[in-house]
Amino acid sequence: MLAFLALVAYICTTFKNFLMNSNRNIAETARQAGIVGAGGAGFPTHVKLQANVEAVIVNGAECEPLLANDKALMTNRTQDLLHGLELAVKATGAQRSIIAVKAKNKDVINHLRSRTGSQAVEIFELSDYYPAGDEQEIVRDALGRTVPEAGLPLEVGALVQNVETLVNLAKADEGEVVTKRVLTVVGEVGKPAVVEAPIGMSAGEVIEQCGGITCDDPILYIGGPMMGEVTPSLDQPITKTLSGLFILPKDNFLIQKRSISMRHILRQAQAACTTCMQCTEACPRYLLGHRIHPHKIMGAVSLGLTDQSDTFLESFLCMFCGMCEYACPMWLSPKRVYAEVRAELSKKGSKYPRRERDYRDHPMREARRIPVSRLIRRYGLTKYDRKLPVEIKPLETQKVHIPLRQHLGIPASPIVSEGEYVKAGQLLGEIPDEKLGARIHASIEGRVIQVGPEEVIIER
Numbered sequence: 001m002l003a004f005l006a007l008v009a010y011i012c013t014t015f016k017n018f019l020m021n022s023n024r025n026i027a028e029t030a031r032q033a034g035i036v037g038a039g040g041a042g043f044p045t046h047v048k049l050q051a052n053v054e055a056v057i058v059n060g061a062e063c064e065p066l067l068a069n070d071k072a073l074m075t076n077r078t079q080d081l082l083h084g085l086e087l088a089v090k091a092t093g094a095q096r097s098i099i100a101v102k103a104k105n106k107d108v109i110n111h112l113r114s115r116t117g118s119q120a121v122e123i124f125e126l127s128d129y130y131p132a133g134d135e136q137e138i139v140r141d142a143l144g145r146t147v148p149e150a151g152l153p154l155e156v157g158a159l160v161q162n163v164e165t166l167v168n169l170a171k172a173d174e175g176e177v178v179t180k181r182v183l184t185v186v187g188e189v190g191k192p193a194v195v196e197a198p199i200g201m202s203a204g205e206v207i208e209q210c211g212g213i214t215c216d217d218p219i220l221y222i223g224g225p226m227m228g229e230v231t232p233s234l235d236q237p238i239t240k241t242l243s244g245l246f247i248l249p250k251d252n253f254l255i256q257k258r259s260i261s262m263r264h265i266l267r268q269a270q271a272a273c274t275t276c277m278q279c280t281e282a283c284p285r286y287l288l289g290h291r292i293h294p295h296k297i298m299g300a301v302s303l304g305l306t307d308q309s310d311t312f313l314e315s316f317l318c319m320f321c322g323m324c325e326y327a328c329p330m331w332l333s334p335k336r337v338y339a340e341v342r343a344e345l346s347k348k349g350s351k352y353p354r355r356e357r358d359y360r361d362h363p364m365r366e367a368r369r370i371p372v373s374r375l376i377r378r379y380g381l382t383k384y385d386r387k388l389p390v391e392i393k394p395l396e397t398q399k400v401h402i403p404l405r406q407h408l409g410i411p412a413s414p415i416v417s418e419g420e421y422v423k424a425g426q427l428l429g430e431i432p433d434e435k436l437g438a439r440i441h442a443s444i445e446g447r448v449i450q451v452g453p454e455e456v457i458i459e460r
């Protein structure tokens with residue numbers, strides 16, 4: 001009997017070790033392939049995959065107006081997405097896998113349902129509001145749990161992954177590294193489309209291959225309309241986290257609003273804010289029960305930018321979604337004030353002081369949600385709100401400028417030399433062991449013509 005029990009214990013331990021090793025292997029596969037969160041700040045995926053969670057949630061909300069890349073990926077790369085999800089579930093020991101998609105995308109939902117078959121994948125239907133794709137909103141809606149202030153979904157048993165991140169994980173399982181990015185190109189361009197571009201290709205060339213610019217005084221806007229930003233140069237390289245390129249005319253309302261200098265914004269905050277609280281009432285984090293009050297910071301900036309009071313430290317709770325800007329009747333921007341305050345406080349090493357507490361949704365949370373269509377109208381984007389072809393158009397280039405930092409953490413250290421010939425997928429930049437970061441690979445085959453601390457340039 002004792003021998004039998006010892007045998008059972010041995011088998012259990014061996015099986016547990018096997019599972020732990022295979023979980024570590026999935027995270028290591030992600031590390032080797034240089035995978036980062038494709039939907040935001042570029043957090044290295046291998047770190048997230050080492051957590052144990054109850055549910056893996058695919059963020060298919062795509063709540064930023066006009067973006068269509070996740071929809072295209074869910075439709076065209078379904079098998080990869082489901083395989084990536086399966087790997088993430090295995091790595092984290094999750095019991096549930098959920099794909100969160102907007103209910104309005106019926107075609108995508110039906111397609112996913114037809115492909116999940118017997119797989120135990122739940123489809124969670126989101127309503128069409130902004131920011132339905134914020135990971136804290138998704139966790140609240142899909143699991144009924146509130147992520148703590150300044151916390152992560154992992155703390156409430158959830159791992160939220162972007163669609164493209166999981167597609168990249170599936171490809172990594174077959175030996176492919178991250179060399180391309182799927183993004184939406186829209187606005188004043190000849191042929192708006194969802195494209196797949198080599199990392200490091202210039203935004204200008206991507207736009208050129210989408211029919212070129214169709215307006216006078218064009219301004220390049222990168223990312224989504226709500227969280228993106230104006231960039232002065234068409235040389236901006238495509239990175240692992242870049243989800244959209246918009247060309248908008250200089251007189252577009254969104255461009256004008258985002259081009260205002262910080263000095264002017266601070267002056268406006270002091271002169272024009274009526275402390276009406278409409279920004280706070282619209283803030284999704286405030287509505288989740290977090291202690292963030294953008295109306296307070298607008299009054300307080302006259303004291304300077306680095307006070308250590310809660311009013312200033314609340315800047316660490318902001319996710320820069322832009323809903324406060326949308327809600328302000330005076331067209332002020334608490335979001336940009338928070339960004340400036342947080343940058344100043346971070347320089348001084350300040351952090352948000354986390355305190356244990358219970359969270360309760362604001363009773364008006366549901367009622368205050370703003371439909372995406374209203375944002376499109378308000379920001380003068382109706383003209384560009386077209387149904388894009390669902391196909392992903394592959395692009396090619398002769399030259400790439402590949403940034404060595406496309407992720408959170410330290411930049412990758414270049415391991416190639418000028419004059420060297422590299423193949424597509426070859427390692428260009430490495431991250432030292434135990435440091436947070438992501439590896440960088442060559443996106444085209446060619447000669448390395450320049451290696452610097454910030455980028456590697458390759459030409460065919």
Ligand code: SF4
Binds near residue numbers: 272294
């Ligand atoms: S909504 Fe505008 S005016 Fe009202 S408190 Fe907020 S920033 Fe001030």
Ligand code: SF4
Binds near residue numbers: 292318322
């Ligand atoms: S950008 Fe504005 S609305 Fe969004 S989280 Fe920050 S304060 Fe709240």
